[in-house]
Amino acid sequence: AQLSLDLTPMLNSNDRVPSLLNGGLDNISPIFWGVCLGLSAAIDLRGVQNARYKTEFNEEDGESYLPGDYGFDPLGMYPKDEGGQQRMQLCEIKHGRLAMLAVTGFAFQEYVSKVGVIDETPVFFHPLF
Helix, strand or coil: CCCCCCCHHHCCCCCCCCECCCECHHHCCHHHHHHHHHHHHHHHHHHHHHHHHCCCEECCCCEECCCCCCCCCCCCCCCCCHHHHHHHHHHHHHHHHHHHHHHHHHHHHHHHHCCCHHHHCHHHHCCCC
16 A cells, blocks of 8 residues: 655645745644644653653663663664764764754745745655656
């Protein structure tokens, strides 16, 4: 079975996604906003519980607590040595910040040019094969 997600109802007549700059946020279901808010709150509360109830060094599993680290590493790419871990954490922060700047740039590009990013840079939004 093929799972497809049709996002075209979210786009406005100029193929621009809803945002504070483009408008159209009223077209998004309040249920979606509630789910997003609830999921964000659950993740944040889990982090608060971890920070409050876990000590710096957990004797049960022999690991120390690091904010935001939920142990999800299915490919095993997180280094075992201290220097490699610090380098990986720094890379994660830098890549996350760069991604946020890129999305903000896309939003401003749509606002200024009044053309959807999909239409202006179609090479990024088509399959390679």
